[in-house]
Amino acid sequence: MSQTVTADEVREVLRTHLAEVLYCEPEEIGDDTAFQDLGLDSVLGAEVTAVINSRYGLEEKVEALYQNPTLAELAEHVARHVGLPQGAR
Amino acid sequence: MNAEPHAPEPIAVVGLSCRTAGADDAESLWRLLRAERRLIGPVPEQRVPSVDTGPVDAGPMRAALLDDVSGFDAAFFGVSRRMAAWMDPHQRLLLELTWHALENAAIAPDRLRGEPVAVFAAAPMADYRERMIRADVVDSAAFPGTLITFTANRISYQFDWTGPSYAIDSACSSGLSVLAPAVQGLRAGEFSLAAVMAANITCNGFYTSSAYQAGALSPTGDSVPFSTRRDGYVRGEGGACLLLKRLADARRDGDPVHAVIRGVGVGHNGRAGGLTGSDAPAQTQLFLRTARAAGVPLSSVGYVEAHGTGTGGDLAEATAVTEALRTALEEPQAQVAGPEGKLWIGSVKSNIGHLEAAAGLLGIVKAVLILRHGLIPSIAGLDRPDPALSFGDLPVALADRPVSWPRGAEVRRIGVNSFGVGGALAHAIVEDAPEETTGAPTWTGTGPLAVPLSAMNRAALSALATDLLRTVRGSRPPDLAALAWTTQTGRARLRERRVLVAADLTGLAEALAAVAADRPHGQVAATDRRDALGRLPTPLAHTAGDWLDGLPADWAKHWPDPRSHCPDLPGYPFQRGPHWFDAHGPAARAGTH
Numbered sequence: 001m002s003q004t005v006t007a008d009e010v011r012e013v014l015r016t017h018l019a020e021v022l023y024c025e026p027e028e029i030g031d032d033t034a035f036q037d038l039g040l041d042s043v044l045g046a047e048v049t050a051v052i053n054s055r056y057g058l059e060e061k062v063e064a065l066y067q068n069p070t071l072a073e074l075a076e077h078v079a080r081h082v083g084l085p086q087g088a089r
Numbered sequence: 090m091n092a093e094p095h096a097p098e099p100i101a102v103v104g105l106s107c108r109t110a111g112a113d114d115a116e117s118l119w120r121l122l123r124a125e126r127r128l129i130g131p132v133p134e135q136r137v138p139s140v141d142t143g144p145v146d147a148g149p150m151r152a153a154l155l156d157d158v159s160g161f162d163a164a165f166f167g168v169s170r171r172m173a174a175w176m177d178p179h180q181r182l183l184l185e186l187t188w189h190a191l192e193n194a195a196i197a198p199d200r201l202r203g204e205p206v207a208v209f210a211a212a213p214m215a216d217y218r219e220r221m222i223r224a225d226v227v228d229s230a231a232f233p234g235t236l237i238t239f240t241a242n243r244i245s246y247q248f249d250w251t252g253p254s255y256a257i258d259s260a261c262s263s264g265l266s267v268l269a270p271a272v273q274g275l276r277a278g279e280f281s282l283a284a285v286m287a288a289n290i291t292c293n294g295f296y297t298s299s300a301y302q303a304g305a306l307s308p309t310g311d312s313v314p315f316s317t318r319r320d321g322y323v324r325g326e327g328g329a330c331l332l333l334k335r336l337a338d339a340r341r342d343g344d345p346v347h348a349v350i351r352g353v354g355v356g357h358n359g360r361a362g363g364l365t366g367s368d369a370p371a372q373t374q375l376f377l378r379t380a381r382a383a384g385v386p387l388s389s390v391g392y393v394e395a396h397g398t399g400t401g402g403d404l405a406e407a408t409a410v411t412e413a414l415r416t417a418l419e420e421p422q423a424q425v426a427g428p429e430g431k432l433w434i435g436s437v438k439s440n441i442g443h444l445e446a447a448a449g450l451l452g453i454v455k456a457v458l459i460l461r462h463g464l465i466p467s468i469a470g471l472d473r474p475d476p477a478l479s480f481g482d483l484p485v486a487l488a489d490r491p492v493s494w495p496r497g498a499e500v501r502r503i504g505v506n507s508f509g510v511g512g513a514l515a516h517a518i519v520e521d522a523p524e525e526t527t528g529a530p531t532w533t534g535t536g537p538l539a540v541p542l543s544a545m546n547r548a549a550l551s552a553l554a555t556d557l558l559r560t561v562r563g564s565r566p567p568d569l570a571a572l573a574w575t576t577q578t579g580r581a582r583l584r585e586r587r588v589l590v591a592a593d594l595t596g597l598a599e600a601l602a603a604v605a606a607d608r609p610h611g612q613v614a615a616t617d618r619r620d621a622l623g624r625l626p627t628p629l630a631h632t633a634g635d636w637l638d639g640l641p642a643d644w645a646k647h648w649p650d651p652r653s654h655c656p657d658l659p660g661y662p663f664q665r666g667p668h669w670f671d672a673h674g675p676a677a678r679a680g681t682h
Contacts, residue, residue, distance in 0.1 A: 043233055044169060
């Protein structure tokens, strides 16, 4: 894959996904709100991870959400890894 | 008669909370018991759908239901709306009850993070999951949401407790069975604090239908235990949570002690009584065994809060109590210990229904209330006792009227009894808390006191101040020093914070009224408005400022020992919204509902 995306684009896509997963409005998900405060637990986190992997062709584990525990950080992380060859991730 | 020297460690009830039809806490439960209110009413079809009584000729279902089982303050507990919607309402109720029990014990939850606190929860019915199955919907959130283990494990996760955590099922004796591992583990030193809890919520017709068809439920919905109107049991909703510690620890730590659990015994009928029946001799043996293991004479029990469900089991239970007393009175110097020289029997079931898995814990709460208020409430609706009941020549009596039982020289003891449909028995002996030796509150400082209040948002803060104001202006106002100590050291520090500065209860009431109305006041400090702190002694003002700023705040250094807790403050006013999976099923998504 050679596509690249900006963190801003990823952030808005993820905001929509997160809102669907959590049954809330996208506006309720602040860029810097801790996922834990949103109630993103290990079960729903796995769902978010699956969405990210399928949409961006990644192989992230749910731990990526713990290591990047806000929307802003997660979007940066995803944008950085999209399009990189497997070994470089 | 006091305990024998070999008696095992008594266990203190340091915190309690409950909810039933008509009552949000223990004192409101007491008021309805005193008023002999009966909370049993009609059941709306959508609340318990598809009840099928089969060949049983039953009227429309009646039960003692909670007003709202879909309401939950998901944001307070950091639970997503998704998870809240698919989470069994038993878990949600127990989260709230655990929080309120901690407040009642004046334990700030943060203090217990990572501690080996034990959680033993009665395994509830699976109505919510059955309702999903009926609707043919499933969701990943229902994985933790409906597994029975999360009844206990969700609590351990929420509060970050690392002690044992599991659900216990012995059907309608579960609410006392949960006490057994708690008491044993505390005595063995495996943990120092245990949370035991049980809840019962009815939201699907399957179990109700099977119980009607098996003849367990009252076809009239008007059953009164031990009476001629006894025709089966009436379902009731609610729950309770107790926090337990070794008595010596509780006294060392200055905890409130509501009552003491002397012993818990569990057993089974064996083959006797049949698959689903109850057996008198097996219960008699259990009562005697429980008292012996507790190191107290059974004759010292003056009241039995019976399982008393209004079924055929009532007769066996009354016989069991009578025969146990007969054996107990064979001991030298044994005397009947209850008021008026009798052993009294009562049951809460005609007030609030039968809480099934939670029934035993509500029995303990009622026992605590009887000891606190010095009165045995009457069995509501008991106009004609069943003539089949016979106590022989023994001084055993049904509580057919309120019976005064004040605290006296002898320790008052209550037996709380329960049995499950599968033959599993459980019995507990509860007694008076030791006389208070810590004395009156000991605030020796001069000048006004600081009363910190916090909530998750302004609406909840306003509601909290409103509730506290009602208590402060009520007929039994709290001691200001005890209230200040409790709010300083026995509450979580939440997002929206105020410090109320008050020299007396009148000043506190004015400040509370201002917080309730969400308006500024000269005696109220907020993070951005600190003038009021200037009225406090400087060291106390510093601590109050640190608390407002979210910094570590050592309130205790301002207090000499011993301190006094104020356990009867209102619990946190959860801001509940509706959470129910039906709103998110395929029908809802397709917009066809």
